[in-house]
Amino acid sequence: MDGTSKSAGSPSRVVFALGEKAIFKAGDRVRVSTRSPIGHYRVPTYLRGKSGSVEKVIEPAAIDNEEESYGRNAGSKRHYYRVAFRMSEIWPDYAGSERDGLHIEIFETWLERAER
Amino acid sequence: MTHQHEGDDHDHDHDHAHPHAEISEGRPGYYDIMETAVRELLIEKKLIRADEIRRQIEVLDSRSPALGATVVARAWTDPAFRARLLANGRAACEELGISFYDDTSLIVIENTDKVHNLIVCTLCSCYPRPVLGLPPDWYKAKPYRARAVVEPRAVLAEFGTIIPDDVDVRVHDSTAMVRYLVLPKRPTGTEHFSEEELAALVTRDTMIGVVPATVDVARPAP
Amino acid sequence: MTPTEKLVNRLPNDVGGLPADPIQRVEHELEPWEKRCHALADVLDFHKIINTEEKRRGVEALGAEMVVKLSYYERWIVAFANILFQKGILTPTELALKMKEVESRSSEG
Incomplete structure (x- = not known):
C-alpha cells in the first residue's frame, strides 16, 4: 500500500496520514504477536501467537488503548480489527465443534500477516 | 442518606x-x-460538578434490559430495522432514542438455527451498558470470564442451555470500544404476538447469549 | 518463564482460559455508594481526568491480592484515589483528612 489514492476525475493526489489507512482487510490471515508487555495490555494472554482471520476493519482509526491507559488521550491512531479464530486453533484440546469460534477486537500493532 | x-x-x-x-x-x-x-x-x-454526578446516576438508572428488549422486539417484527441493526447496532439503537453516553459502538450478532452467540469480557467487564444497563455480578466474576472462552458449551449448559453439535458457538470477547448485543432467536408460536408482548419475552440473559428467548419467561424467579 | 516473571507478565484481570469454579448466578442491587462510584467513573472519563482505560490499568495495578479480595467498586474507588495521587490532583493527606471529616459528619446526629 503506498498510502495514496487517485479518485476518478480528481486531479489532486490525496495523501493519507500515517496509520490512517488500515493495513489489513477483511479475509486477511493474521497472527497475534507473542510479545508480553507489562503494565497494561488489552490482548489477553490466551491469544498470543494464535492465527485467525480479519473479519472486519473497525472504523474509524483510534488511539492504542494500551497508551491511553497511561493518560494519553491523543496521539497516533491506527485501526482495530475484529478477528475471528477457531476455538481449536486457540485450544488444542477444545471440546466442541470444529467450527466453534472466538471473535475479538485487536489493535493493528498486535497483528502480523500470516501465511494461512 | x-x-x-x-x-x-x-x-x-x-x-x-x-x-x-x-x-x-x-x-x-x-x-x-x-x-x-x-x-x-x-x-x-x-x-x-455535583450536578454531573446526579445526572449520570439518572442516566444509569434509565438504562435497563427493557431497552434492549425493545430493540430486539422491533428487529423481530420489522425486517428493515433488523437489517439496519445488524449493519450498525449503534445507529439503529439511536433511531429508537437510545444514546451511547460512553461513546462505545455496538455490534449486534444474531442467533440462528446454525449459530449461537455469547458475549464476555475476559479482561474486565465490558458490557453494552447504554442498552442493557449495568451487568450482573456473575458476568464480572472470574468463573464466567475465565471459562466462557475455553469451554463455552459447558458454561452454557450451566445456564441450562444445551447447544446441539451442528450449531456453531461463537464467543465474543470485548476488549476495546466495541460492545456486543445478542439478537436472540424469536421463539416459535409467537407469530401473533404484538411488539410489546414480544419485548416481554426478551430477558437480559438472552441478550448476553446465555439462554434462549422462550414464551414461558414470565415464570416467577426461583 | 519463572513464577515471578509470570506474576509480572500476567495481569491479575487477565483470566481468560484459566481454571475456575462453576458459575454462581449471583447479582445484587447496587448500594447507593456503588452507583455513585459508577457515575463518578463515567464523569471522570467524560472529562478525561481518568479515562476508562486508566481506570482498568489502575485496578490491575492494585495487584492480584487486592483484585481478588476487594469487591468490584471497592477496587474502582481505591484505583481512582491512587491515580489522582499519581497525577498530583489529590494528595494522600488531603484524602485522609477529608475521609475523617466525612466520617465525623456522618456520625453526628
Whole structure:
C-alpha cells in the first residue's frame, strides 16, 4: 500500500496520514504477536501467537488503548480489527465443534500477516 | 442518606470480598466514605460538578434490559430495522432514542438455527451498558470470564442451555470500544404476538447469549 | 518463564482460559455508594481526568491480592484515589483528612 489514492476525475493526489489507512482487510490471515508487555495490555494472554482471520476493519482509526491507559488521550491512531479464530486453533484440546469460534477486537500493532 | 441492605447478600462470587462494605447500623462503610471524600474534593477543586454526578446516576438508572428488549422486539417484527441493526447496532439503537453516553459502538450478532452467540469480557467487564444497563455480578466474576472462552458449551449448559453439535458457538470477547448485543432467536408460536408482548419475552440473559428467548419467561424467579 | 516473571507478565484481570469454579448466578442491587462510584467513573472519563482505560490499568495495578479480595467498586474507588495521587490532583493527606471529616459528619446526629 503506498498510502495514496487517485479518485476518478480528481486531479489532486490525496495523501493519507500515517496509520490512517488500515493495513489489513477483511479475509486477511493474521497472527497475534507473542510479545508480553507489562503494565497494561488489552490482548489477553490466551491469544498470543494464535492465527485467525480479519473479519472486519473497525472504523474509524483510534488511539492504542494500551497508551491511553497511561493518560494519553491523543496521539497516533491506527485501526482495530475484529478477528475471528477457531476455538481449536486457540485450544488444542477444545471440546466442541470444529467450527466453534472466538471473535475479538485487536489493535493493528498486535497483528502480523500470516501465511494461512 | 440511609444505607440499607437489600435482603440477604451472600450473593457474590466467593473469591470476592463482601460487596456490601458497610455493616454497622446505617453508618457508611470505609469505601463509601472514600467515594464521598474523593468526589467532594474533586468538586471543591472545580474539576467536576455535583450536578454531573446526579445526572449520570439518572442516566444509569434509565438504562435497563427493557431497552434492549425493545430493540430486539422491533428487529423481530420489522425486517428493515433488523437489517439496519445488524449493519450498525449503534445507529439503529439511536433511531429508537437510545444514546451511547460512553461513546462505545455496538455490534449486534444474531442467533440462528446454525449459530449461537455469547458475549464476555475476559479482561474486565465490558458490557453494552447504554442498552442493557449495568451487568450482573456473575458476568464480572472470574468463573464466567475465565471459562466462557475455553469451554463455552459447558458454561452454557450451566445456564441450562444445551447447544446441539451442528450449531456453531461463537464467543465474543470485548476488549476495546466495541460492545456486543445478542439478537436472540424469536421463539416459535409467537407469530401473533404484538411488539410489546414480544419485548416481554426478551430477558437480559438472552441478550448476553446465555439462554434462549422462550414464551414461558414470565415464570416467577426461583 | 519463572513464577515471578509470570506474576509480572500476567495481569491479575487477565483470566481468560484459566481454571475456575462453576458459575454462581449471583447479582445484587447496587448500594447507593456503588452507583455513585459508577457515575463518578463515567464523569471522570467524560472529562478525561481518568479515562476508562486508566481506570482498568489502575485496578490491575492494585495487584492480584487486592483484585481478588476487594469487591468490584471497592477496587474502582481505591484505583481512582491512587491515580489522582499519581497525577498530583489529590494528595494522600488531603484524602485522609477529608475521609475523617466525612466520617465525623456522618456520625453526628
